[in-house]
Amino acid sequence: MRATPAAGERTVLGRIASVMEAFNDGHKVLSLGDLNEHTHLPKSTLHRLADQLCQVGWLERASGGYRVGMRLFELGNLAVEGSRLQEVALPHLQALAAKVGMAVQLAVLDTVDVVYLERVMVGPLRLPTRRGGRKPAYCTALGKAMLAFDEEAAQAAASARMPKCTPRTIVDPSALRTELQRIREAGIAFDRGEAFDNLVCVAAPIRRSGRAIGAVSVTGLAGRMRWNTTTEAVRGTAAAIWNATYSVQGAAGAWT
The missing domain is CATH 1.10.10.10 (Winged helix-like DNA-binding domain superfamily/Winged helix DNA-binding domain)
Structure with a gap:
């Protein structure tokens, strides 16, 4: 007592x-x-x-x-998984940032929001995001990369109010669904100034099948982004983080 x-x-x-x-x-x-x-x-x-x-x-x-209740269980799991993912991913994020010379971010999806777990900054550019911060998923490459592989979250995002963050933000539900279908097919997501003016982003989901456990991105000024080389680098980092995560957990089934 x-x-x-x-x-x-x-x-x-x-x-x-x-x-x-x-x-x-x-x-x-x-x-x-x-x-x-x-x-x-x-x-x-x-x-x-x-x-x-x-x-x-x-x-x-x-x-x-x-x-x-299950909601508290889900939130607790999000904290545990997020902490493990952040720890495993950090060296891969640092390597990616050194390779592309731009900022790198790691995030998870919480309902229809992106939650930023980690950032690696390179050079003088300072992003308007923070570790532990949130951003609506529909307007970010990180968010779209995860929404594309989570039908329930994608429907919730498309049904919710989607205010414009910039003139390029996708705010039409049909257009968002089309964009997510393209991401499912390509396995890569782009933000061409949809979340913040003058900032662009390339993101890949961290997954093998089913829902993504997170996403990794490279963000930079529009004029500096090398889309093709950055896309391949982000893909490789997402795969490496997946493999490292499940190697630590002792699970079978790394990406090939």
Whole structure:
């Protein structure tokens, strides 16, 4: 049993954290009474919080109470996979940046957003992105490279509002679907100034079959991009990261 709640647990976020941490003791299902015993929060408050957490998928109703929801499981896996992918990919990103002389980025897909895991900067160019930052997937080469191999996410992106980031941003759902089909066939995605003015990008999905586990890109000024050589370099790096990731995990089936 826990002692009196800490000051932080008097906030809404603190109360939510205390509810979720109650499952740390190995209990798969907790009743309102169990949650009350762990958190010392009033049952009326717990009932309201549990309902709200069920609505966002962090908890699920189960026989006898509540259990951790699949959405929280997915987010946890995203953090674990992202950390592993970032560690394995970094030397390959550095090698790619040295080869092409431009900025290199690694990202994963979270619903319809790109989440940037790593960046390797080369030269004076500073990108308007950051590690841990987000950008809508529909307007980035990284995002389109992953959307092309995730039908559910692609449909969600095409159904959502797609404001113009630049005059070249694809904002028509039909045009986006056509673009994603081209990417599926070619295995490479381009951003010709769709996310940021004067910046272009080449990206490849990190995958063998099924959904991509991430994507890698090269970004530079429009006048400096060597499209053909950069495309091949990005493809090779994506394959190398896939092979390294599954070599570390001891899984069979590296790219050939």
